[in-house]
Amino acid sequence: MPLIQRVMIVGGTHGNEFTGAYLIKKFEQHPHLVHRASFETITLLANPKAFLAVRRYIDKDLNRCFQQVELQDLTLSSYEDIRAKEINYFFGANGKTPVDAILDIHTTTANMGLTVITDEHPFNLRLAAYLQSINPLVNVYVLPQSEQEYSLPSICKFGCTIEVGAVAQGLLQADLFRQTEALIDTALNYLEQYNQAEILSFDSKLTFYQHHGTIDYPRNESGEIQAMIHPQLHFQDYKSLTPGAPMFLTFDGEAIAYEGASTVYPVFINEAAYYEKGIAMCITQRQQAIF
């Protein structure tokens, strides 16, 4: 595998996720924090207009605009469509200054702690395993490449999404800000050591959560939600959910049970931005692997 020449740290892909946006501002003021000897580090506030408006997006979700067919489609001209194409022209594989790895910083209203979202590429899984070995509180959520080919990080092969929560939209939480910064620092160190062909020795057992689908809220014919996340499931991301356990609570106070056949591990439970996407939670299976 060739060396990593250019790494891009991204924040504010969603304008109301402040942690990433303010980390980008900090890195731009103090570039030595993200400087490494063997590669160039670029920072990007991905959706500045949405950040100023304190909204996830202006016209559509920027992190769903990066499918190749859409990037080539001149008829798509929303603010986010144009911005996605601009980012791709600069930093995509055939861009002016293509990047080899992306670290894209997000926050979630779900209680996902420090989460690394990655595809199944061995390089990325090994990066995730390293981050977990340095900080055992790091959760790793594996989403097949086919499920995220519309995302910003999909414009290059390597890297991951950093997803931190629970944080409400439109605000900063100092403890998670600092933990996210430390995670970026560790990821940059890993890429640097990779470039220098240092054999990193670390606990090679990775615990990860493999994406297995999504579950929507109960809704009426008009699409209005009819229930909330059950209090027993609230904030229980990465905990086991067994068949028969309460999942939702209707507005009238009736519990609705999880009816699957086997135990699963939900994540993105009660993510505010997913109400409109028809997702009350994502379902995963817990797995381990040796690296």
Next chain:
Amino acid sequence: MPLIQRVMIVGGTHGNEFTGAYLIKKFEQHPHLVHRASFETITLLANPKAFLAVRRYIDKDLNRCFQQVELQDLTLSSYEDIRAKEINYFFGANGKTPVDAILDIHTTTANMGLTVITDEHPFNLRLAAYLQSINPLVNVYVLPQSEQEYSLPSICKFGCTIEVGAVAQGLLQADLFRQTEALIDTALNYLEQYNQAEILSFDSKLTFYQHHGTIDYPRNESGEIQAMIHPQLHFQDYKSLTPGAPMFLTFDGEAIAYEGASTVYPVFINEAAYYEKGIAMCITQRQQAIF
């Protein structure tokens, strides 16, 4: 004092505060829940357009549009200005069906639990004292009438704002939804008993927090914030803050202390919607009174 003839329960004054909006939907489907013998109960989804857009407001904060001079100003024609005037035409003192009391349901990203915000009118303070006597977890935040004459509840003399948190914007949290519903139920019971001239006997010692000002984030010349709420202050609403205690943490990791002369009790700490208003927290003084 005359009897209460009409009570209005309001939700969705801010479109991304779902608890109130979905409680209004529930009450409209099940009117018996808010029906009382001695008065008429009206429900209002105050900002339906902002609720659909999952935003606090479309053009400007509806809960700042109710000053009498603005309500009379025909040149003010933003969506929220017009909506405020419409609400006032229907339910204000000189409206078609004036209401005597308003219960306006809000949520906050601050950790304020179940809070009743009221002015100093003895009737409202006594209502607050009753709510606290039924549920000792109810916090009472007293804001002088002069500080909230722009708010929706200011169109009538009686009632209060219910402020519940911590809840992120754009989502529902089942436990707080149910606690808010119970609080509304108790408030309606109080108004009913008042009308029936029943002498309510309850623990008459009210603990409340008197508004004393606001504190902004440290900012640079461009108005950009330079620090976050300090982790030791995060979520510590209604707890004492003593001179010298850490208040903010700069992005570079430097603590900034509270420099006031005396102990205060901050509330609305890290409310997302207040970043743009220049408020990092509101400062109160803890007091007690007998009713």
